Amino acid sequence: MRHSHPMPDQPLTKFQLRRQMRTARRALSPYQQRLASRRLCARLALTPALKRARHIGIYWPMDGEIDPRLLLKRFPHKQFYLPVLPRPSRSTMSFLHWHGGQLPYRNRHGIPEPLAGRSQLCAPDRLDVVLLPLVAFDPSGARLGMGAGYYDRTFAFKRLRPGTGPQLIGIAHQLQCVASLPAESWDIPLSLVATDQRLYQCR
Numbered sequence: 001m002r003h004s005h006p007m008p009d010q011p012l013t014k015f016q017l018r019r020q021m022r023t024a025r026r027a028l029s030p031y032q033q034r035l036a037s038r039r040l041c042a043r044l045a046l047t048p049a050l051k052r053a054r055h056i057g058i059y060w061p062m063d064g065e066i067d068p069r070l071l072l073k074r075f076p077h078k079q080f081y082l083p084v085l086p087r088p089s090r091s092t093m094s095f096l097h098w099h100g101g102q103l104p105y106r107n108r109h110g111i112p113e114p115l116a117g118r119s120q121l122c123a124p125d126r127l128d129v130v131l132l133p134l135v136a137f138d139p140s141g142a143r144l145g146m147g148a149g150y151y152d153r154t155f156a157f158k159r160l161r162p163g164t165g166p167q168l169i170g171i172a173h174q175l176q177c178v179a180s181l182p183a184e185s186w187d188i189p190l191s192l193v194a195t196d197q198r199l200y201q202c203r
């Protein structure tokens with residue numbers, strides 16, 4: 001009996017944490033989502049990183065993720081790029097230029113992507129800033145994603161050549177903040193996390 005149930009105060013496994021955070025995120029109302037997105041984008045727009053950046057990696061939100069797409073209206077002269085899943089036998093994502101309109105094609109996870117050949121490609125190391133989706137984060141800049149490792153693999157070169165490549169900025173709802181996440185050897189740390197409520201300067 002003593003060992004038949006996990007202790008209630010045991011740390012959640014990554015699996016449990018993902019499920020809990022994704023459920024909490026999805027439970028936000030459309031009004032809460034719009035408000036959070038406006039607050040996030042207003043805060044991000046004031047950061048030196050965004051003001052300086054010319055080529056910015058962004059994402060198309062899903063599953064209750066905070067929506068960064070208002071930034072296109074704030075910065076009509078900057079170039080924005082969406083991630084495209086690795087082609088067969090490749091392991092890293094590409095980034096394709098996006099003007100802000102609707103996108104008919106959806107990838108195998110149901111997320112809209114621009115079409116290769118029709119949109120200009122930007123190599124991951126040529127982006128100035130990347131806004132990363134995440135499931136949970138901690139104030140040190142550790143990130144828990146969907147679990148496929150796409151972003152970790154795409155920006156793994158930053159561990160070999162620290163200080164090169166884009167500045168990686170995690171964006172999230174404030175409720176996605178946890179006290180601490182287990183660090184994995186392949187994790188690429190975030191330099192900044194921005195939420196609808198505040199900024200976390202990580203290093």
Ligand SMILES: Nc1nc2c(c(=O)[nH]1)N(C=O)[C@@H](CNc1ccc(C(=O)N[C@@H](CCC(=O)O)C(=O)O)cc1)CN2
Nearest residue numbers: 059060061062083108109110111133145146148150151
């Ligand atoms: N908005 C957004 N775009 C993104 C990511 C993300 O986290 N958010 N990614 C960050 O890596 C990549 C896609 N990664 C993904 C990894 C796993 C699943 C996934 O497991 N999805 C379903 C299972 C069903 C299905 O895939 O069809 C799930 O919800 O459980 C989805 C996307 C690239 N684009």
Ligand SMILES: Nc1ncnc2c1ncn2[C@@H]1O[C@H](COP(=O)(O)OP(=O)(O)OP(=O)(O)O)[C@@H](O)[C@H]1O
Nearest residue numbers: 143144145146147148149150151152153156184186
């Ligand atoms: N640089 C890398 N080289 C090889 N494999 C990697 C690398 N980075 C991550 N992986 C693999 O990807 C898998 C998923 O990693 P993890 O659970 O940390 O993903 P995540 O950061 O949550 O997801 P995502 O980046 O897709 O949002 C791990 O099992 C790991 O083996």
